[in-house]
Amino acid sequence: MILKRPFxxxxxxxxxxxxxxxxHGNNVSLREDLILxxxxxxxxxxxxxxxxxxxxxxxxxxxxxxLGGYIGLYLATVRGWNLLVAAVVAGLAVSLCALLFGLAILxxxxxxxxxxxxxxxxxVQAFVxxxxxxxRSTGMYLSFDAYQPLGxxxxxxxxxxxxxVAVMAxxxxxSLAIKNSKFGLGLFAIREDEDAAIVLGVNTTVYKAxxxxxxxxxxxxxxxxxxxxxxxxxxxxxxxxxxSLEGIVMLMLGGQGAVMGAALGGGLYEKLxxxxxxxxxxxxxxxxIAGGLLLxxxxxxxxxxxxxxxxxxxxxxxxxx
Amino acid sequence: MxxxxxxxxxxxxxxxxxxxxDVSFSLAEGEILGLIGPNGAGKTTLFNIVNGVYGADQxxxxxxxxxxxxxxxxxxVHLGLARTHQIVKPLNDLTLxxxxxxxxxxGREYLDLKAARAAALEVLQQVGLGDRASMMARSLxxxxxxxxxVARALAAKPKLLxxxxxxxxxxxxxxxxMIELIRKIRDGGISVFMIEHLMQAIMSLSDxxxxxNLGRKLAEGRPDEVVHNADVVxxxxxxxxxxxxxxxxx
Numbered sequence: 203m204i205l206k207r208p209f210x211x212x213x214x215x216x217x218x219x220x221x222x223x224x225x226h227g228n229n230v231s232l233r234e235d236l237i238l239x240x241x242x243x244x245x246x247x248x249x250x251x252x253x254x255x256x257x258x259x260x261x262x263x264x265x266x267x268x269l270g271g272y273i274g275l276y277l278a279t280v281r282g283w284n285l286l287v288a289a290v291v292a293g294l295a296v297s298l299c300a301l302l303f304g305l306a307i308l309x310x311x312x313x314x315x316x317x318x319x320x321x322x323x324x325x326v327q328a329f330v331x332x333x334x335x336x337x338r339s340t341g342m343y344l345s346f347d348a349y350q351p352l353g354x355x356x357x358x359x360x361x362x363x364x365x366x367v368a369v370m371a372x373x374x375x376x377s378l379a380i381k382n383s384k385f386g387l388g389l390f391a392i393r394e395d396e397d398a399a400i401v402l403g404v405n406t407t408v409y410k411a412x413x414x415x416x417x418x419x420x421x422x423x424x425x426x427x428x429x430x431x432x433x434x435x436x437x438x439x440x441x442x443x444x445x446s447l448e449g450i451v452m453l454m455l456g457g458q459g460a461v462m463g464a465a466l467g468g469g470l471y472e473k474l475x476x477x478x479x480x481x482x483x484x485x486x487x488x489x490x491i492a493g494g495l496l497l498x499x500x501x502x503x504x505x506x507x508x509x510x511x512x513x514x515x516x517x518x519x520x521x522x523x
Numbered sequence: 524m525x526x527x528x529x530x531x532x533x534x535x536x537x538x539x540x541x542x543x544x545d546v547s548f549s550l551a552e553g554e555i556l557g558l559i560g561p562n563g564a565g566k567t568t569l570f571n572i573v574n575g576v577y578g579a580d581q582x583x584x585x586x587x588x589x590x591x592x593x594x595x596x597x598x599x600v601h602l603g604l605a606r607t608h609q610i611v612k613p614l615n616d617l618t619l620x621x622x623x624x625x626x627x628x629x630g631r632e633y634l635d636l637k638a639a640r641a642a643a644l645e646v647l648q649q650v651g652l653g654d655r656a657s658m659m660a661r662s663l664x665x666x667x668x669x670x671x672x673v674a675r676a677l678a679a680k681p682k683l684l685x686x687x688x689x690x691x692x693x694x695x696x697x698x699x700x701m702i703e704l705i706r707k708i709r710d711g712g713i714s715v716f717m718i719e720h721l722m723q724a725i726m727s728l729s730d731x732x733x734x735x736n737l738g739r740k741l742a743e744g745r746p747d748e749v750v751h752n753a754d755v756v757x758x759x760x761x762x763x764x765x766x767x768x769x770x771x772x773x
Contacts, residue, residue, distance in 0.1 A: 382636075383636065384628050384635060384636045384639070387621065387624060387625055387628055387636065388625070388628070388629065390614070390617055390621070390625075391614055391617075391625045393616075394613075394614035394615055394616060394617060395612045395613075395614055395615075397576075397612065398608070398612035398613075398614065399614075399625070400576075400595070400596050400597050401574065401576070401596050401597075401600070401606060401608070401612075402597075402600065402625050402626050402629055402630075402675060402679070403596075403597045403600035403601060403626075403628075403629030403630055403633075403679060404597055404625070404629050405597050406597070
């Protein structure tokens with residue numbers, strides 16, 4: 203049972219801190235910092251299901267976030283749906299797309315699969331850039347009225363923040379639940395040796411398609427909230443390939459395969475990135491530093507931060523999952 | 524006794540190479556059937572056809588009264604036919620317990636995680652790896668990895684177990700332990716179909732032996748019949764006086 207796992211409660215404490223910290227003293231700039239951290243944690247946690255659990259490197263993971271943003275925004279503003287309903291429907295729609303993509307490309311392994319995921323990202327971006335309903339390459343903009351259902355723009359910013367923190371907590375709980383399930387064990391078997399997994403009885407085709415689809419859901423929901431909060435979306439922002447790549451760096455940095463590893467990598471890297479981007483001397487170098495970090499991790503700490511932590515304190519494995 | 528496995532006229536071609544050609548045999552319930560033959564005879568290919576890794580170009584495979592020709596390997600396991608690999612395939616970064624739990628989770632009984640862990644622990648004890656359950660699979664020796672292969676297959680609670688050279692690369696003590704284990708497995712009611720190069724072992728273990736050469740079945744029969752078969756002696760054992768040596772040490 204997941205309630206019996208100490209880490210479940212740790213996740214709730216983290217989420218509570220995320221909610222309490224900016225609320226204390228109405229610290230709006232802290233809230234804006236934390237929202238980016240939460241988005242990074244959401245993306246890396248779900249990417250971890252593919253890379254860390256199943257061993258399939260998805261270079262186009264951002265497509266779920268962007269497509270979710272588009273569908274959710276369209277439903278919530280143009281169609282006037284309730285934001286929460288729009289987000290969930292966007293999540294389900296993107297999951298369904300992922301299931302169909304997955305059944306097609308998950309026959310590929312290794313580098314071929316990774317290349318195909320880039321292809322999907324490019325294809326969806328090209329489609330959306332030419333889709334009239336969604337404003338083609340100029341995207342969609344929200345008018346101020348769009349925030350009326352949530353009681354005005356000021357309140358809407360806080361509400362979307364809470365919603366994104368909730369999605370962050372759900373992402374980590376999902377990772378934790380899968381890690382401790384039969385489904386998760388099947389995924390780990392696929393990661394370690396797919397041929398062996400098949401011979402042991404794992405229906406790898408179905409498992410891979412399901413995890414690919416599941417890893418799409420929460421990023422798409424978060425995409426809806428985030429782009430709603432930002433008030434605009436266009437194809438170059440929604441489907442930014444660099445963000446997909448950085449997601450992989452975050453995961454490697456934190457430690458793939460571990461729930462906390464993905465979250466830690468996402469959170470720390472995002473903090474570092476915002477610092478570098480805003481620092482006058484280093485702002486052009488943030489990708490250089492990201493590349494350097496990735497190199498160091500791959501060479502010296504293949505298990506990432508969490509792997510190093512487990513080595514120092516092996517017993518922590520049971521608590522910090 | 525009823526045959527648990529029946530292979531009829533199976534052929535498999537890889538491009539220009541006829542790897543297995545019109546092979547037929549059957550395996551009775553509770554029997555240990557040996558499969559021998561020189562390198563490249565098609566033994567492992569035949570295993571791969573039986574458990575569904577390769578589809579057969581021709582012929583049928585019937586397992587426990589059910590036609591399993593062309594069924595994928597994961598479904599074959601659910602029906603109760605498990606196997607080990609000649610080149611071991613441990614799930615390296617998982618513990619031995621998790622490795623075997625995978626077998627129990629997705630095997631014939633399709634246990635849930637908790638029941639599978641309990642079953643896995645039992646099987647690990649049975650193969651003598653019980654004290655190493657929480658070790659990572661990568662840190663095992665080759666003998667340990669071969670035992671792990673057997674344990675994972677056993678955890679699936681099979682009716683028929685295919686063992687692909689589980690004795691190769693083991694030292695004499697380990698071989699003796701493994702032979703003992705195979706006997707116990709059979710006594711536990713599981714039929715065994717095994718590939719083995721180690722003649723003394725397969726002679727003493729098998730009830731019957733099938734000999735393959737160049738993809739064709741060369742002979743079939745009791746071990747003592749097979750080793751005295753002139754074709755087998757020529758194709759596999761090389762020179763006739765080796766038979767005397769083998770029978771003497773037996």
